[in-house]
Amino acid sequence: MPQRKSRFSSMVKAKLSPEVAALAGEVVELRRHIHQHPEVAFQEHETAKFIEKYLKQLKIPTKRLVGTGVVGLIDSGKPGPTIMLRADMDALPVTEENTHSYASKNPGKMHACGHDSHVAMLLCAAKVLKQTGLPGGKVKLCFQPGEEGADGGGAMVKAGVLNNPKVDFAFAMHVWLPMEAGKMAALNGPCMAAVDEFTIDVIGVGGHAAYPHKSADPVVAAAAIVGNLHTVVSRDVNPLLPAVLTVASVNAGTAFNIIPPKATMKGTVRTFHRDVRNLVERRIKSVSRNTARALGCKVEIDFRRMLGATVNNRAKAEFVRGIAKQIVGARNVVDAEPSMGGEDFSRYAERVPSVFAYVGAKNPAKGIVYPHHHPKFDIDEDVLPSGVELHVRVAMEYLSRGKR
Ligand SMILES: [Zn+2]
Ligand SMILES: [Zn+2]
Known part of the structure; x- marks a missing residue:
């Protein structure tokens, strides 16, 4: 396998705001920390504490739902809608075969779906949103346990994650190995089966x-x-x-x-x-x-x-694609194929207008080609800042335009 290049010699061309660019190293460090300490569905105790500690430093209040779920709230103090940004937290019962320095330290467990990167991107997005300040409304940060076959999404909904304040728009992304690093997608309609x-x-x-x-x-x-x-x-x-x-x-x-x-x-x-x-x-x-x-x-x-199937709201998917085009360029926002895999983000999408976006993370030049759930699964970390940017801009533009 070819040697991985230094992490910032990126082929990923993304237009980043200075606040996000400044976190390009931090998002990788966060992802690597979580990658080394994977926990499977509903056992994400250390991951939850790590998230709480980070948000506490930012003075973002949090509460626990369903044991290991963490929900944070950034409140502008001004009227406006609430957008929920969701990251799943759980790893898989897979023994990691990668030998890089940040490989799993928990035997038999591995972040083989990329949820480590989802947590890292959302933490950095929270930092930028908190420090920049919202134009109005609120951002709810949903760190959800148990996505892998455990329906943590359903549990979070039952526990009331979509209420208090009521969520008007739910957004999530998944690092996506079927797609090349540098590309993004937000499909119209059904995207996960x-x-x-x-x-x-x-x-x-x-x-x-x-x-x-x-x-x-x-x-x-x-x-x-x-x-x-x-x-x-x-x-x-x-x-x-x-x-x-x-x-x-x-x-x-x-x-x-x-x-x-x-x-x-x-x-x-x-x-x-x-x-x-x-x-x-x-x-x-x-x-x-x-x-x-x-x-x-x-x-x-x-x-x-x-x-149920995860079905994107068409108008909001178009809104997200517009933002993705600003970040990675129009020709890199692609029509990905829907996946026959399942995703419990559907629990939110069944109840509020939602978008589930894909962030391409495959990079054959770096040997990053293994599919989700494979013991050699990895992602091109160079895409992480662009994912942070997508979270931040989707939230900021949605809140500055009000309900759409
Ligand atoms: Zn998975
Ligand atoms: Zn996944």
């Missing part, structure tokens, strides 16, 4: 493997169900609308000569549109039930809706 999870128990009649005619074999039924489920997306869903159906786990049996009484399958569905989501759920149930019945078995299905 709805996430559903299902478990299908296929119940047959067990017996001796040499006498299949005296059993109802759930292994054969499960195999047929997997095959038939793969017709749902290809035959039932409108080809112009995205959907993923993956059977990710199949388990049955204990020995070569026993037909087991049961087989269990688990999988996930990813969609963007409500009608497609409903259709796929209905078809999974019907295809499984009827396939099993044809083979003398029955099914018990547990279908759980985990998260």
